[in-house]
Amino acid sequence: MTNPMNGIDPATRTELEAAVFRRLVSHLRNRTDVQNIDLMNLAGFCRNCLSNWLKDAADERGLDLSKDQSREHVYGMPYEDWKRKHQTEASPDQQARFAAVPPAGH
Numbered sequence: 001m002t003n004p005m006n007g008i009d010p011a012t013r014t015e016l017e018a019a020v021f022r023r024l025v026s027h028l029r030n031r032t033d034v035q036n037i038d039l040m041n042l043a044g045f046c047r048n049c050l051s052n053w054l055k056d057a058a059d060e061r062g063l064d065l066s067k068d069q070s071r072e073h074v075y076g077m078p079y080e081d082w083k084r085k086h087q088t089e090a091s092p093d094q095q096a097r098f099a100a101v102p103p104a105g106h
Contacts, residue, residue, distance in 0.1 A: 025050065029076040032086040041097040050074045 005013055028034070028047055036046035051067070051074040058065035071079040090098070 025074055025076075028074070032082075035088060035090070035094075037090045037094045037098055041094060041101055044101055047071075047074050 005016075008016070028050075036048060039046040048071070051070040054073060055065055055067055055070040058070070068079065075082040077085075
């Protein structure tokens, strides 16, 4: 099966992919009710993974982006502020499911 994105020029493809990333980040910023552990248990990645991947991409290009800066970009605020305002304690069931699911890209 042919990938329909193959016919799109590289610059436009990058713009489309960047738009998708921005929309995903915006969606996750608005869905503070969705906990990272739930994302990990269901999809194998979370906001922290996205921020790590952003930092990895910056590092690969020799750009100076700290872990805290990449997290602030993904969370829309300093990570410690987000945790204090929105993060809840993981239940024993959530923790057990997390232990059973290998995280993506780690």
